Amino acid sequence: MRLDVVTIFPEYLEPLNVSLVGKARARGQLDVRIHDLRDWAHDKHNTVDDTPYGGGPGMVMKPEPWGEALDSVIASGEGRPTLVVPTPSGKPFTQQLAVELSEKPWLVFTPARYEGIDRRVIEEYGDRLDVREVSIGDYVLAGGEAPVLVMVEAIARLLPGVLGNAESHRDDSFAPGAMADLLEGPVYTKPPEWRGRGIPDVLLSGHHGKIARWRRDEAFRRTVVNRPDLIERTDPAAFDKKDREM
Numbered sequence: 619m620r621l622d623v624v625t626i627f628p629e630y631l632e633p634l635n636v637s638l639v640g641k642a643r644a645r646g647q648l649d650v651r652i653h654d655l656r657d658w659a660h661d662k663h664n665t666v667d668d669t670p671y672g673g674g675p676g677m678v679m680k681p682e683p684w685g686e687a688l689d690s691v692i693a694s695g696e697g698r699p700t701l702v703v704p705t706p707s708g709k710p711f712t713q714q715l716a717v718e719l720s721e722k723p724w725l726v727f728t729p730a731r732y733e734g735i736d737r738r739v740i741e742e743y744g745d746r747l748d749v750r751e752v753s754i755g756d757y758v759l760a761g762g763e764a765p766v767l768v769m770v771e772a773i774a775r776l777l778p779g780v781l782g783n784a785e786s787h788r789d790d791s792f793a794p795g796a797m798a799d800l801l802e803g804p805v806y807t808k809p810p811e812w813r814g815r816g817i818p819d820v821l822l823s824g825h826h827g828k829i830a831r832w833r834r835d836e837a838f839r840r841t842v843v844n845r846p847d848l849i850e851r852t853d854p855a856a857f858d859k860k861d862r863e864m
């Protein structure tokens with residue numbers, strides 16, 4: 619997968635050089651290119667914003683630098699990328715969307731600052747590309763760079779060979795399957811006792827069926843407490859089937 623990010627804060631994307639994404643880049647599984655939008659702002663001050671038509675607070679990102687930047691990025695690759703536009707007014711970023719985007723050959727992210735990007739940019743590229751306007755959640759941020767980091771991690775970990783243990787996907791919170799809409803349950807590791815706290819006996823029993831059932835029950839319990847909204851979405855039949863397999 620190729621992945622481009624156009625931003626006025628390239629340094630904000632430094633975390634894409636480390637850990638899971640950094641290793642995937644080093645292995646050649648991910649081709650990440652970060653571009654400074656100001657390289658396409660040609661006035662003396664590399665201006666990328668201006669006052670909003672119709673008045674109102676703040677500034678709006680000008681269409682010209684974005685148009686030149688996106689034309690340049692798109693011309694530098696093969697085929698047509700999917701444009702991912704982080705915006706508070708976008709559709710929710712979900713695990714399902716992460717899976718869908720992880721199957722695309724080329725993503726271009728356009729994190730905004732100020733009050734957002736002139737609407738005509740989205741319309742211009744929406745005429746020829748698959749454009750996804752996406753929000754990572756209902757809270758107020760100052761720009762789209764942090765959402766890009768979140769989305770890239772969620773997407774990159776789904777790429778073949780990026781996560782060491784293929785099994786790791788299976789029990790992810792929100793991953794497809796009988797645990798599809800349950801949160802992950804508690805996890806434990808050595809030492810067997812820590813500050814007087816031990817390990818649940820079932821995890822030491824070696825009985826895989828009982829362990830699997832305990833983990834599912836704990837996931838269910840945590841979901842009821844923290845995300846009761848997900849319980850309605852869980853298919854009881856999948857549970858019964860899973861019970862029979864354990």
Ligand SMILES: COc1ccc2nc(C(=O)O)sc2c1
Pocket residue numbers: 704705706729730731732733734752753754755756757758759760761762765
């Ligand atoms: C000005 O650019 C912004 C501002 C807030 C914001 N919030 C996002 C989110 O995903 O919630 S993307 C985004 C972009």
